[in-house]
Amino acid sequence: MEHCLDEYIAKHHLRVVADPSKGQKTIATRALARGELLAIRPLCALPTRPGETEDSASAAVEPAVRCSHCFHRLPPRHPRCGRCHTNYCSSMCLSRAWAARHHFECPEADPVAAAIKPVFRASLRMAARVSKVLETASARPRWLRVQIAAWARLVGHREKHPKYVLNQYSEIASALANTGLTEDELVTMLCRFGCNNFASHDDQNMHIVGHLCSPLVSLLFNHSCFPNATFVYVDGKQSVRLLHDVCEGEEITLAYIDGLSPRDNRQKLLKDVYFFSCTCIKCTGVSARGQIDSMLSTPCSGLPKCLPTDYAQRLEIDQWVEQIVTKAMELVVRGSVAEDIGQFVLDSIGSAVPEDVSFAAYKHWLECQDECLERVSGGDDVWGWANLSSLYVLAFYIMAYPLHHPMVGRQCLEAAKIAWNCSVSGSKGPLCERPFIEGLALVARSIFEVSANLDDSSVDSPLSLRQQIDQLLGQLSVK
Numbered sequence: 398m399e400h401c402l403d404e405y406i407a408k409h410h411l412r413v414v415a416d417p418s419k420g421q422k423t424i425a426t427r428a429l430a431r432g433e434l435l436a437i438r439p440l441c442a443l444p445t446r447p448g449e450t451e452d453s454a455s456a457a458v459e460p461a462v463r464c465s466h467c468f469h470r471l472p473p474r475h476p477r478c479g480r481c482h483t484n485y486c487s488s489m490c491l492s493r494a495w496a497a498r499h500h501f502e503c504p505e506a507d508p509v510a511a512a513i514k515p516v517f518r519a520s521l522r523m524a525a526r527v528s529k530v531l532e533t534a535s536a537r538p539r540w541l542r543v544q545i546a547a548w549a550r551l552v553g554h555r556e557k558h559p560k561y562v563l564n565q566y567s568e569i570a571s572a573l574a575n576t577g578l579t580e581d582e583l584v585t586m587l588c589r590f591g592c593n594n595f596a597s598h599d600d601q602n603m604h605i606v607g608h609l610c611s612p613l614v615s616l617l618f619n620h621s622c623f624p625n626a627t628f629v630y631v632d633g634k635q636s637v638r639l640l641h642d643v644c645e646g647e648e649i650t651l652a653y654i655d656g657l658s659p660r661d662n663r664q665k666l667l668k669d670v671y672f673f674s675c676t677c678i679k680c681t682g683v684s685a686r687g688q689i690d691s692m693l694s695t696p697c698s699g700l701p702k703c704l705p706t707d708y709a710q711r712l713e714i715d716q717w718v719e720q721i722v723t724k725a726m727e728l729v730v731r732g733s734v735a736e737d738i739g740q741f742v743l744d745s746i747g748s749a750v751p752e753d754v755s756f757a758a759y760k761h762w763l764e765c766q767d768e769c770l771e772r773v774s775g776g777d778d779v780w781g782w783a784n785l786s787s788l789y790v791l792a793f794y795i796m797a798y799p800l801h802h803p804m805v806g807r808q809c810l811e812a813a814k815i816a817w818n819c820s821v822s823g824s825k826g827p828l829c830e831r832p833f834i835e836g837l838a839l840v841a842r843s844i845f846e847v848s849a850n851l852d853d854s855s856v857d858s859p860l861s862l863r864q865q866i867d868q869l870l871g872q873l874s875v876k
């Protein structure tokens with residue numbers, strides 16, 4: 398078992414080495430190009446059910462029942478597993494899931510335990526499935542042997558979990574019958590889920606749509622708030638992608654949490670859930686990235702609480718936003734991200750409006766963008782403001798995330814669509830010239846080529862990312 402894990406890691410030009418502050422870390426054994434690093438089926442994949450997420454935004458809008466293989470919304474009529482009634486959106490997903498994993502994990506039915514709090518119920522279902530897979534003795538494919546060998550090496554930090562969580566885990570363990578594991582082993586398993594699982598988000602609004610247990614990915618990659626890799630869940634596989642080229646010996650990192658939230662919030666969450674203090678380049682504050690992060694963490698008081706009603710008031714985009722967006726577009730198109738956009742941002746902010754650079758300002762512009770989009774469907778002509786706010790939001794993403802991060806690509810596409818609507822609605826937006834819109838769309842495509850799956854239709858939209866971009870570019874060339 399151990400042998401196949403070591404072989405898998407070496408084959409992907411990676412090596413796991415001890416690190417006194419992190420337990421272990423994974424480094425590249427040779428220079429690696431950005432793009433896909435590895436793709437493996439998770440040990441367990443579970444779509445989120447209503448009430449099963451602690452993220453209140455996701456809980457509020459995520460009542461849909463989803464396919465257990467691809468996490469897309471279920472159509473009204475859909476197939477189910479004949480034994481355990483697990484839902485699938487199509488017979489293709491059902492047969493792919495069965496062939497990949499479900500024939501190992503299929504229990505008679507999902508365990509029901511009324512006493513378990515809703516947010517712990519996904520852990521209950523996951524524990525039932527994973528214990529079933531671990532106990533199955535039949536010939537296992539190589540990917541599953543790799544995942545099981547990695548599972549045995551995962552940290553669980555059981556001794557650091559708060560008492561109320563351990564009590565809940567004991568209740569879950571006693572609700573699970575015939576697993577072949579003792580209660581003690583089940584509690585250890587649940588602690589491992591807590592600090593090693595991944596959430597899968599939809600492409601459209603980033604709500605949590607499912608949970609993935611992928612021990613290999615958890616074992617290999619430590620956290621950084623400014624990571625050099627990201628992961629996507631595509632067609633039943635968890636794919637890890639490098640956001641830029643890495644050199645031999647460089648550690649590969651993922652972000653376990655949202656890199657745009659203020660430093661104190663990030664530190665607290667990492668301490669509470671993963672039991673460590675982050676010392677990445679954003680958290681330590683000595684680099685240009687760290688300095689920008691300190692500015693983003695500063696409270697900000699100067700912004701209006703809601704949108705002013707006079708939309709004609711601010712038609713000129715602030716110079717620094719235009720500079721940041723244009724510079725980032727240039728770097729992505731040239732394929733060169735080695736240049737430090739952090740330093741560029743610091744230099745360009747020097748002469749601009751510092752009170753606009755804060756997490757509060759980012760939230761303000763995000764709210765403005767959302768509010769404008771709600772108003773346009775009501776017939777108001779607010780595309781100019783939507784255009785301005787979407788570019789502010791994009792500038793914040795460029796400052797907070799690595800340039801090829803899917804969050805940057807997502808906002809580029811959003812800004813391009815808004816700029817297009819602004820231009821055709823006759824609003825005088827600050828930056829809605831056609832070459833600029835085309836630039837944004839091309840930049841989105843280039844980013845998604847590295848960090849997301851262009852051909853996968855997004856969870857809530859019938860159009861894939863590629864189709865959305867092509868549609869926009871088509872409209873630009875027709876007009």
Ligand SMILES: C[S@@+](CC[C@H](N)C(=O)[O-])C[C@H]1O[C@@H](n2cnc3c(N)ncnc32)[C@H](O)[C@@H]1O
Pocket residue numbers: 418419420421422550551552554592593615616617618619620621670671672673674675676
């Ligand atoms: C998903 S595991 C990563 C693999 C882990 N390093 C190991 O040795 O098994 C998550 C755990 O790794 C450690 N870890 C991850 N990122 C870290 C970081 N940036 N600094 C310190 N510890 C980190 C923490 O103990 C955390 O709970």
